[in-house]
Amino acid sequence: MAYEPQPEHKFTFGLWTVGNVGRDPFGVPTRDPISPVEIVHMLAEVGAYGVNLHDNDLVPIDATPAERDRIVRDFKRALEETGLVVPMATTNLFTDPAFKDGAFTSNDPRVRAYALQKTMRSMDLGVELGAKVYVFWGGREGTETDASKNPLDAAKWFREAINFLCEYAIDQGYDLKFALEPKPNEPRSDLYLPTVGAMLGFIATLDHPEMVGVNPEVAHEHMAGLNFLHAVAQAWDAGKLFHIDLNDQLFGRYDQDFRFGSAMLKQAFFLVKFLEDVGYDGSRHFDAHAYRTAGYEDVREFARGCMRTYLILKEKAERFNQDAEIQALLQEIRQDDGSTSYLAGGYSREKAERLKNETFDRTALGARNLPYERLDQLTVEILLGVR
Numbered sequence: 001m002a003y004e005p006q007p008e009h010k011f012t013f014g015l016w017t018v019g020n021v022g023r024d025p026f027g028v029p030t031r032d033p034i035s036p037v038e039i040v041h042m043l044a045e046v047g048a049y050g051v052n053l054h055d056n057d058l059v060p061i062d063a064t065p066a067e068r069d070r071i072v073r074d075f076k077r078a079l080e081e082t083g084l085v086v087p088m089a090t091t092n093l094f095t096d097p098a099f100k101d102g103a104f105t106s107n108d109p110r111v112r113a114y115a116l117q118k119t120m121r122s123m124d125l126g127v128e129l130g131a132k133v134y135v136f137w138g139g140r141e142g143t144e145t146d147a148s149k150n151p152l153d154a155a156k157w158f159r160e161a162i163n164f165l166c167e168y169a170i171d172q173g174y175d176l177k178f179a180l181e182p183k184p185n186e187p188r189s190d191l192y193l194p195t196v197g198a199m200l201g202f203i204a205t206l207d208h209p210e211m212v213g214v215n216p217e218v219a220h221e222h223m224a225g226l227n228f229l230h231a232v233a234q235a236w237d238a239g240k241l242f243h244i245d246l247n248d249q250l251f252g253r254y255d256q257d258f259r260f261g262s263a264m265l266k267q268a269f270f271l272v273k274f275l276e277d278v279g280y281d282g283s284r285h286f287d288a289h290a291y292r293t294a295g296y297e298d299v300r301e302f303a304r305g306c307m308r309t310y311l312i313l314k315e316k317a318e319r320f321n322q323d324a325e326i327q328a329l330l331q332e333i334r335q336d337d338g339s340t341s342y343l344a345g346g347y348s349r350e351k352a353e354r355l356k357n358e359t360f361d362r363t364a365l366g367a368r369n370l371p372y373e374r375l376d377q378l379t380v381e382i383l384l385g386v387r
């Protein structure tokens with residue numbers, strides 16, 4: 001059926017997304033909590049492929065070992081009954097007051113050690129459930145005042161933590177890749193490593209950069225007023241797009257986590273087109289939640305909407321790629337008379353000499369009509385459904 005999610009689409013949701021109870025800084029929950037087992041069944045009902053989790057989405061932070069085992073057993077049974085998989089796991093290093101000044105970048109070495117311990121245990125749980133990607137979102141790795149922390153110390157501590165955990169994964173023989181998730185602010189005033197570009201720069205300084213990539217999120221780059229597609233393309237280009245968090249977010253607003261494609265549709269279109277064109281084959285993870293006004297019936301609509309919009313935009317991308325007029329325009333834009341083809345294949349002294357002696361008709365270069373208005377209008381017409 002058209003726009004029906006299938007396992008090969010790899011649509012996943014976090015336990016914390018459809019399980020979000022509608023709490024915000026101004027109001028108490030508007031929905032009763034539902035259990036992880038119920039969430040798994042709800043996700044299966046709407047057609048998702050997988051479910052991701054923080055350790056404490058499943059096992060409460062103060063659970064006894066016996067409680068943990070029972071909870072994990074029930075959860076595994078729900079996975080078996082529904083066929084859902086757990087492709088990604090992560091650690092909650094932000095809810096408990098112990099982490100109020102960060103986890104790996106806390107000024108307190110005991111907090112940093114506790115964060116490492118909690119992450120190792122959570123990695124064990126994730127691997128037990130089948131996860132192949134482990135996400136690190138530095139929820140409180142940042143500051144309100146820079147009087148409190150030296151950013152160089154924070155960078156060093158964060159690096160030491162990721163290096164330690166890479167070694168732990170190797171030592172345990174885990175088949176696990178790490179995906180670091182940048183965010184510019186919220187819940188701290190300023191979070192360290194705020195953008196995809198910053199994170200990619202940091203990864204290059206690690207002991208095992210080959211194990212570590214990024215988990216970019218639409219909302220996070222949008223909060224910083226940045227072009228998400230460009231960030232994703234840079235990550236892809238670097239071979240570092242290990243995971244992706246899809247949602248939506250207007251520029252300049254609070255952390256919205258809206259349904260995918262609900263706020264900036266055109267950006268969502270170019271993103272889907274990119275992921276499909278390059279053949280990204282990781283999870284399409286929706287890190288979003290329903291409006292606070294929703295009851296669980298509407299939460300289901302929210303989840304269905306994320307996947308359905310993705311699939312509609314995928315179809316629009318195919319339409320764009322097959323549109324004869326659009327393709328002719330793209331060809332016209334990229335026309336090549338071959339006169340500079342000698343530059344292909346990189347530098348040589350001869351090429352440099354030849355290029356320095358070349359004569360360019362600068363006026364003609366600047367006078368060329370670039371049909372981007374037409375191209376964009378055709379794109380808009382595809383999105384509006386008249387083409």
Ligand code: GCO
Nearest residue numbers: 090135136137181217245287
């Ligand atoms: C946020 C983040 C989180 C992370 C999650 C998984 O803004 O709160 O996007 O939802 O993605 O902790 O790492």
Ligand code: MN
Nearest residue numbers: 217219220287
């Ligand atoms: Mn987020």
Ligand code: MN
Nearest residue numbers: 181217245287
């Ligand atoms: Mn996220």
